[in-house]
Amino acid sequence: MATSSAYPPPPPFYRLYKDYEQDPSSAPEPPPPIDGEYMIYGLQHTTDEVLPSLEKGGIRQLYPEGPNIDFKKELRTLNRELQLHILELADILVERPSQYAHRVEDIRIIFKNLHHLLNSLRPHQARATLIHMLESQIQRRKQAIEDIKQ
């Protein structure tokens, strides 16, 4: 049986709630939810959940920027580019094997672009889910009205 040190004691805040049953206002309120940036385990986090743009990851953006991106067209274009680059890699490996790194890097950039496009479709999916939920709720309420009337 190895001796081990005991766990540290729990935080002493329980003493503040001694008279909670008699007087709920004597004890402190719970801390408010954090807004903005906060530090955890030495790393910085932010509550503003937003998809970081490709420049933040240092990747070249291959599809045209703009408020309205035609996702289907861009996805298809990038898919063609991907197939082309895979074919080019196969050719390069046959003819000039030492120059593979450039092609592999290109393929990597294409994959990152594709994944970024798909991730930017997620908010759209969230709104579509919301629309669907609202529609089903309206449907249920109408059904309930019909049932009551009968």
Next chain:
Amino acid sequence: MDIITQLQEQLNEMSVVAFNTFGTLQRDAPPDRLSSSYPDPLNPNPNPKTEEDAKTQQPPAPPQPPTLDLAEQPKAMSHALVLAAKKFDALVAALPLSSEEDQLKRIQELQAENEIVGLELQKQLEAAELELKQVEALFNEATDNCINLKKPD
């Protein structure tokens, strides 16, 4: 599984097929002849001088199956890659996409309709509860009368 996850999975599958293709080809590639002064690694003894040499060559002959795979594997793998790419295109075509403003407008319409339907449901509920109370009161009266009538027994 929702369509965006399927698209992402399809993308990963394409990358897996691609690097499996290249990895397998590199691993299974036979050695290449560097120059005519070196012996050909694919055919180590090209000129058997006597029959004896020809006989001794039989046992160390390489087994047949790996050379067949060398021609069919790339075909099968490239077929898989093209299939995966086509599946990706099909999934992209199946995306139900609409602009953001359309979605926001629809959400607002649905919210307004939800409010109206909710109010009506509330009214119906109250009317039904009122009716239920009335029915209950009448039922109580009826049962009281029944009990009073049966008293002389």
